[in-house]
Amino acid sequence: MDDWSQIARGSLRTAEQVACAFDLDIGEVRKVSRQFKTLITPYYAGLIKTKGDPIYRQVVPDTAELVENSGVSDPLAEDHDSPVPSIVHRYPDRVLFLVSHRCASYCRFCTRKRKVGDASKIHPRYIEEGLDYIRAHEEIRDVIVSGGDPFMLSDARLEFVLSRLRAIPHIEILRVGTRVPCFLPQRVTPKLAAMLRKYHPLYINVHFNHPDELTPEANAALSLLADAGIPLGCQTVLLKGVNDDPLVMRRLMQKLLAARVRPYYIYQADYVSGTDHFRTTVQKGLEVMEAIRGWTSGLAVPYYCIDAPGGGGKIPVLPKYVQSITPEQVVMKNFKGETFVYPQINPEPKTPEKRAPRKERRPAISPCYEMTGLPPVG
Numbered sequence: 001m002d003d004w005s006q007i008a009r010g011s012l013r014t015a016e017q018v019a020c021a022f023d024l025d026i027g028e029v030r031k032v033s034r035q036f037k038t039l040i041t042p043y044y045a046g047l048i049k050t051k052g053d054p055i056y057r058q059v060v061p062d063t064a065e066l067v068e069n070s071g072v073s074d075p076l077a078e079d080h081d082s083p084v085p086s087i088v089h090r091y092p093d094r095v096l097f098l099v100s101h102r103c104a105s106y107c108r109f110c111t112r113k114r115k116v117g118d119a120s121k122i123h124p125r126y127i128e129e130g131l132d133y134i135r136a137h138e139e140i141r142d143v144i145v146s147g148g149d150p151f152m153l154s155d156a157r158l159e160f161v162l163s164r165l166r167a168i169p170h171i172e173i174l175r176v177g178t179r180v181p182c183f184l185p186q187r188v189t190p191k192l193a194a195m196l197r198k199y200h201p202l203y204i205n206v207h208f209n210h211p212d213e214l215t216p217e218a219n220a221a222l223s224l225l226a227d228a229g230i231p232l233g234c235q236t237v238l239l240k241g242v243n244d245d246p247l248v249m250r251r252l253m254q255k256l257l258a259a260r261v262r263p264y265y266i267y268q269a270d271y272v273s274g275t276d277h278f279r280t281t282v283q284k285g286l287e288v289m290e291a292i293r294g295w296t297s298g299l300a301v302p303y304y305c306i307d308a309p310g311g312g313g314k315i316p317v318l319p320k321y322v323q324s325i326t327p328e329q330v331v332m333k334n335f336k337g338e339t340f341v342y343p344q345i346n347p348e349p350k351t352p353e354k355r356a357p358r359k360e361r362r363p364a365i366s367p368c369y370e371m372t373g374l375p376p377v378g
């Protein structure tokens, strides 16, 4: 057995184990876990310093998840854009391909809470159907292999998926989305990296939400992937009590960059039922972005996006750097909030009607006349 599967087998999975590990009411843990799957790797549990800290909050069940609220179970309407169970086809040239229902640990705020951990919703038998769909749709040039977590598949199973995709002529790039480097970095082995590098151009987006997650083990896993020539990005979720602090988020972005990961997106927490206790205001997100842009390396600045409820896709939300744009000038605010003006080139008048009154008002005066005092010609 691999080292990593042995570690994974030691995960906290039953309500008894979780309640005992964190001194919680077993009845409550059981009630929440019945609704939303619970699993915590011993490695990740070991990063918890105190009950309720940012690592704890991401994976330990909380009765707040049972609170009825207005969130929905499929906030992004992914099922609506799902032609076959394993595919979400929302954008013109790329698809999500769900190949694994398992994750190394389960995030309490997961957007796909209704699916992850449930083999009947993301079943291996749907993989062939997904491959057929991708083969039949030549407009698809980018496949995002996701789940669940694709790195929870065996090397052989994951290679099966990647090699079939690579054999499709219209597929230009492959992407894998995984939180394994954060939850179970031991699973990223030299053997896995050697397999992945056969399927370039391959990109990986990892998922880290707090600077404390970038341990020596996580850094080693990320190095193995980067050394295999795989460009790494990170998708972070803005979460109350985890990273809704501009300085924590800036530090996370800096540590990612130092781990050779280019921050890609910070997501506003999705409108998922049972996750209101994780949701911040969008103003908070803007405050976080203003604390990153300009204050640290431009490479550390991701896009802040809201995945629009109802299936509208990702919409970038930007702090208001441009105050006004007129034909004459652009008034802007810099990262420190100071105002600056960029003068525009005098735009050409667009229509003859507009040109005429201007001529009447004031004859053209040459700079030469102004200097010499001679009367203007014509």
Ligand SMILES: *Cc1c(COP(=O)(O)O)cnc(C)c1O
Pocket (backbone or CB within 6 Å): 088, 089, 090, 091, 094, 095, 096, 144, 314
């Ligand atoms: C996020 C997402 C993608 C990929 O979007 P990019 O902006 O290209 O990273 C593709 N399909 C779906 C359904 C998504 O949610």
Ligand code: SF4
Pocket (backbone or CB within 6 Å): 102, 103, 104, 105, 106, 107, 109, 110, 111, 112, 113, 116, 147, 148, 149, 179, 207
């Ligand atoms: S790793 Fe990703 S898919 Fe799995 S529970 Fe966390 S957010 Fe959801």
